[in-house]
Structure formats: C-alpha cells, structure tokens
Amino acid sequence: MAILTKDEAKKIIDKVLSYSKADELSANLTGGRIGNIRYARNAVSTSGEGTNLSLSVTAAFGKRSGTATINEFDDASLEKTVRRAEEIARLAPENPEYMPMLGPQTYLAADPYSQNTANIDPAYRSQATFDSIDPCRKKNLTAAGYMEDTTRFTAIGNTKGLSAYNRETSVEFSITVRTADGTGSGYSTRDVTDVSKLSTKDATEIAMQKAMASTNARALEPGKYTVILEPAALLANVDASLMAAMMNSLDARNAEEGRSFLSKKGGGTRLGEKLFDERVTIYSDPTNAEVPAAAFGGGGGRFGGGGSDGRPQEKVTWIEKGVVKNLSYSRYWADKKGVKAIPPPANFIMAGGTESLADMIKSTEKGILVTRFWYIRAVDPQTLLYTGLTRDGTFYIENGQIKFPVKNFRFNESPIIMLNNLESLGKPVRLAGNLIPPLKIRDFTFTSLSDAV
C-alpha cells in the first residue's frame, strides 16, 4: 500500500526514531502512485502506472550529518537504515551551514487531497483519452495529449518532537490539436486537485477551436505590441515560464550576495521597493480552496517545494501593490541575518480582476492574443530578461475582435518590465497549482517572426 494513513506513517516513523543514537535524527516517509497516458496521431502511444514507498533517514552529530534511504519496512531494515545514516554522519565533514533540526511546529489546515483523484484507474484514463481523441477524429483533426495523475503522502518526524503528515492529489492534462494540413495548431491545459472538475472533452474543444482558427496565419512585423497573455502563457507545467522565473528569484541570499535582479547597487537588496505596477499583488496560501498545497516543506509543494525541513507554509505576501514585501530565506541565511526563515512558496496566487478573457479582448483596440509560450530561457539574470516564442494559437485583435491568426513571434522580455506595463488583469484561473489571471500588457517586445506552426 503506497498511501499510508497518518497513524500508519507515524507508527513507522516513531519506530525509526526509537532506534536513534545520534544527536538528532529525522525520518521522512513518502509514498504514492503516478499514472499516465500519452497519445499522439489520434492513438494512445504509452500508458503506465507506478507506485513507490520510501523512507529517508537523516542523522546528525554536531554539524556532521548523513542520510540513508530504504524501501523495505521490516524492523531489521529500519534499524539498519538508522545505523547507516549515523555511520555516514560520523564520517562526514562538518557542514558550517548545518542548522539544528526543528522542534514541534504548528501547521495550517491545508487539504490538497481528493478521493476522486485517488480512485483513478486505467479504465478512467482510457475513457478520458477517448473523450479527447474522438471529437478530433470526427473533425479530421489530430490530437496529441497527456494526462498524469498523482496521489501521494509525506510524513516527517524527528527526535526534537517535530511531526507532520500531508497527503495530496493532482491531475495535469494538456492537449495540442493540429489540422490535417499542418497549418493550424491549438492548445489547452488544465490541472486540478479533484479530477471530477476535469473535462478532457471541454479542454479539447478549446484546442480544436484554436487549431481551426489558426490556419493560414498572416505575418505581422515584429516590434512592441499590446498583448493579452492567457494564463498558459504566463505559467507552464511543461517548460520554464515568465512568472515562475520571477517567483523563483525571490531569494534573499542571492539578492544579498549581489547576484539577483533584487540586488541593490552598492549592496543590499531591493526589498521594500516598488518594482511593479501597483495592481500587482502576489501571495501564497496553502489553505486556498482552489489551489490547496502542503502545509509544510517536503510535502511536494507544487511551486518550488519549500524544502524538507518541516518549516510551516504560511500565508505570505510576496508583492503587495507593486512593492516587494518578502523574500525567501534558507534557515542558515535567516539565522545569519537575524530574520524569520520564510520558505519558498508551495503555491502562489496573483490577484486579478473580474474580467473574462472575452471581456479583455472586447476592450482591446489593437493587440495580440497569446495562447502559450515555448522554450523560454534566461538571457540575462541581471535583468531577468527571457526569450521564447508564441505557440499553438496566436491571433491579431482589432476593435475588440479577433481578426485573424498571426505567425508566431519570438519575444525578448523581462517579467519585471512586463509587470510595469500592465493594462489590465482578468479573472485568475488555476494553472500548475497556482492562480494566475490573464494579463493585458502594453509594449511587449517581439523581436522576430517564426514560420513554425
């Protein structure tokens, strides 16, 4: 059984801790099941399901620590693992940045688990795939898609009294539909905690519409354009993304060491400075009902994790009205600086407006609608300049209406500049375990054209 209950997990962890002879010992027990189904050319290409249950034990003597893992759970194996971790810890060099383990913590009541998702079986995956392929076949379109469902738990405990348990589920689905002549392509993606909220048919319908509408794309000159970036263009679960790049850069140590866009000329950080449009507010909250996340690090946090040291995930405001309000700290760096050790977020929620995507298009005089970006890579970490391309549905908007599909563009842009050029924000939707609104941005920089469809 790969998914243990809180009591079952605690029993194993308590047994492990009872074998300890180290100054400190922690046990991290994880288990889960991942199922997937992949299709292309309107047929399933691969499908599988796997389970795993694993125990990781870390022992410490002073500033020396060692870790051993095992996936056998009889008493002898558990004790052997503890002894091996201790042995390695005794032999290891001192780590000057080692921090003592945490004692008991208080965690928020997060619940990122759905029994519906845990109940997914191969027949469900097969039907969900058929619901996506069948409408494409009927319209002479070609579907390529992927669905992955995860059910997992994490339990941690240590000899200082820390104890935590989390179980969570998620389903990610993405679909690309292409026209038979290869001149049109459309994309749609969804992710949910509860699979009953996922309709592969509905998501595929959007990709189909985009594919059919994107044939015979016209070329526009590269340059600065007003763009409406759909959530999948801002955040991706298959590639780097502009918003994830920015959120991942909110690290205090890098900023203070002078190697971050948040480093201040002459030393120090830009914490407290207004760096974005005042409508930009981003916070994290593991208890949010739409994007629930683990309440402690190591629970498989969906956005950067949060480490495995058992620190509580709390509601943290990272950017408020355009001002950088908080940075994440490792425990070592926080201790050195005498501040609270805020872990990186397990999710993020960007405040938006009430407008739908259709409303945002309606209010646009001239602009480009972007479905998705691709192959986003950092060009300059100093300015967070990134490059990448539009893909799978790029359209020209004029006088509040989509006029015609346009050829794909390459962009060179920084999320920092982008979030200073905000025109409007739409209603946030879930993507990659986070909530993000579609954004209308002026002066977004496209530097060249691509003939790729």
Add this chain to the structure above:
Amino acid sequence: MKRRDFIHLSGMGMGALLTAGIPATGIPVLGNSVVPEYLLEPGVDVATKKRFADIALNAAKSKGATYTDVRIGRYLQQFMFTREMKVQNIVNAESYGVGIRVIANGTWGFAATSNVTPDAIARCAETAVAIAKANSKFQTEPVVLAPQKGVGDVTWKTPITKNAFEIPVQQKIELLMKVNSEAMKNGAGFVTSNLFFVNEQKYFASTDGTYADQDIHRVWPTFTVTAVDKAAGKFKTRDALSSPMGMGYEYLDGLASEKIAAPNGLVGYRNSYDMVEDAILAAKQAKEKLTAKTVQPGKYDLVLDPNHLGLTIHESVGHPTELDRVLGYEANYAGTSFATLDKWKTKKFNYGSKLVNIVADKLQPHSLGKVGYDDEGVPSKEWDLIKDGILVNYQAIRDQAAILGEKESNGCCYADNWDSVQFQRMPNVSLKHGNEKRSVFDMIKGVDKGIYIIGRGSYSIDQQRYNFQFGGQLFYEIKNGELVGMLDDVAYQSNTQEFWNSCAQLCDKDDYRMFGSFFDGKGQPSQVSAVSHGSATTRFNGVNVINTGRKI
C-alpha cells in the same frame, strides 16, 4: 574501493553526504541513495539475467504478445556538488529493475517492476500485455516494426581506462576544492563545481533473439564562476568549457596532447580536460565580462567554437531530424519539425550550404551516444542526415521506420531508466570538419567584421526548430582579422535553413572536438538522454546579432 578504504578516506574529513531525491540543482537522480562501495559491487551475472529475460519473453507470449523486449537495468550515479570551500552534497544512487515492452493486439504495452524475481517478472510481463490490450480499444492502425535480425548473446562496454567509481571520494573532492580555490584566487566572488558520473549496466533481450549485455560509462565535470561588482550592481558568470563525455575518469587527466590552442589564451579541450586550468581562466574572464563592451546590433560573420556550435547543431539539426517529431508524436510537448517528409522525399531540400555534411552515429569514440546496441537491440551504426547541404535522412526507431517503409531502424531507441519506456532519442549528431588545412587563427584572419563565440549560453528555438536565438559564454569582437576585445549582451537570431546556408568555412580535423549534453529532455513523462555533437570551428556569414542588454 573497499568499505575499509571509504572509512579511511572519510576519516580524513572527506566522507560522503548521502541525500535522496533531487538535489537543489534540479539534476534528475534516478535511484535510491547508497554508500559508495555499492557502486562497485558487481550486478547480477549474465546467465541469471538471461534466465529472467526468458521468463518475461515467455510470459508475455503466453498472454498473446506478438513481440516482447525486456530490459534489466542497474543504473549507478555519483554526483558531487561544492560551493566555494564547502561540500554541499554527494549523491550516490543505485536503481535496479526490469522494464518489459510488448505488442499485443497491434498495440504497445509497457510495465516495469523493481522486484527482480521470476514471479514478479512474469506478472510484470502479463501487466504489459493487459495494458496493450486495454489501449488497443482505440487503436486504428496496428504497430508494425521494421525487421531486425536477432544477434544472439553479445556484450559491449565503454572503453574506459579509469572507472570513475573506483576513484576515492577524497580525490574527487580535493579536485573540486582546488578548482574552487583557484577560481576564488583569480577573482571569482562565488564558485560552484560539480562532478557527475553515470554507469548504466543494461541487459536487453527480445523475441527477435537478441541478448545484449552492455556496460556504459559517462563523466561530466563542470563549474560556474561568478564575478560581482557590488558598487555597480552587476554580476557575470562563466561556465566550464568541459564537455560531458562517454569516458571514464581519465577525461580529467588534462593531457597536454589533447589541448588545442585558441586565440586570447583560450584552450580547446579534446578528449582530456584540465578543470583547474579552465577555472583559473574562467575567473579572469568572468571579471573581464563585468566591463566588456556592449555589442552593436547588426550583421556579423560568426566564428563558432565547437564548444558553442555543438548546441546549435543539437537544436537546429539534431531535434528537427528526429522522425518521431516529424510524424507528430511529440506535438503536445517538444513539438514537431519543419523538416517534413515532403522536403526529405524531394532529396533537394537545401538544409545548408554545400559545406554542410552532418552525420548521425552511435559509433564515435568517447561520445555520449556510443553504445553497442540501442534499446530495441539494433546494432549501432553511422549514417548521413545532411549530405553536401541536402536533407537525406532522419533518426528513426523500428516502428517509425516501418511507417516510412524503411527496411531497417537507425538504432535510436533509448530509455533513461528501467522503469521508463524506450522511445526515439537523438544519436550523436555531428558536423564533419573541413578538408583544407585551417586553424581557428587562420579563420579569424579572414574575417573583417565578426564575433568569435565560445561556450553554451542561452538557447531557445521554436517548436518546429526553425526560428532560434542563441547566446554563449564568451564573445570576442573581430575587426579586420583580429580579436579586438570582449563583447557583452550578444545573441544571434536566425532560422535554421538560412543559418546553415550561411556556413562559409570550416576548420580541419585538428580542430575537431565534441560538445555534449547530459540531460537532454523529451517525452511525457519527461526523460533525459546524453548525446555528443562534434565539429571543428566554423564560420557563418552575415548572421543577425541582437543586443540583449536591458534596464529594469
């Protein structure tokens, strides 16, 4: 190394910190952490593996499979991470299990298990057949495999002279500490250095009658040096100019005979790497980058070092000539390809200038992709992708080759672990060197307005591998045949066909070197593969260079 030696070495202060899972670098770790001596234990003997494989083949056949292959894999990894004078982590990992792939009802099925026992293997084979049959519900065309004759019992091993896992942990850490201290002494503010070692012990068997036992080794030493100017609020980095290689620890010998002199004191490393020497140079160059002149955008003739051009080859030739992309299997993720079947069928598509000859192979000595047999039991070979500038072939595996009516696979099938299903992955894809005697010094002498680019930087290309923007580690301005100083904020943009048609000059075999990638990602769920790309320094005329400098 025996257990006693490990304790002795560790007692000197260089023990191993063993951590499970994925380290902070995001490097994929495929196994469970183990103590280092486990990496030297022999795996299961060949006779036992053959017996296990036959159990899988027979079990699948009895349930209705018309084709079955089985991979019994033991995957060993050792990754070392340091920062300044601190050892951040040492990961020793082992992963062992069986993956079984079948065709039943004309449909693929795959299952894997870490329980390598006769009963579990038989059950796993039956599961693979059941999955195939379940998925056949929506199958419209049955899978057909290009023929492949069984080769019987065969073995293959990467020809290494020093098994990296036999080198004491202390010796490796001392090397990284030396790298870091020399970088700091020479102007680095920060430095991280890493060593990656991989050993794939892979047994493949199929109903074609192949039983292939392979022992594959790879190494990759690398670092990143950062120079900071706090007063100016600037920082610059320079990464190592090493290449991941299909070699043992001998790659780190730093043999003088394998060094190639390049302008501005740069060194080209062929089949042997001097990590300390490169770190010293990197620290000086990272500092120099802080005050480098920002580039004037415009058209330049580019002189591209093999350590840079390799990734350009990878992105703009390697990926678009993957037949699974051409056919649409990667449409939802990595994309399709502009190099469509109609272009290939004409045998007239000008992929590049007449100088451009690009070969795919799994035979090149010391390369990452060199193996005896692929993960469908197809023996390794070499073939042309682009000949005299014309697109002539793709990279294929058996079921794709059959779709095109080809008589055989190119042997490009690979899975990154026993529990991953194998699919089409890139072999080594390399640009042939020129035949006329020409060094990089000679080449630069002939350039009036150009940029000499070294090392892998920011790389981005569209989903059909057409429009790209590539950066690098080091950029030197060329004026009237001479290097006149370092440039900053450089990236070049082109499309694949225009770029390769602008190829104007090649250095000769004495300048030929390999670039490599350890973690080339593809597929859903994503898998990694390792691949090399060889070339000599090459000139491309009139390429569009942009300035990437911004103010925030």
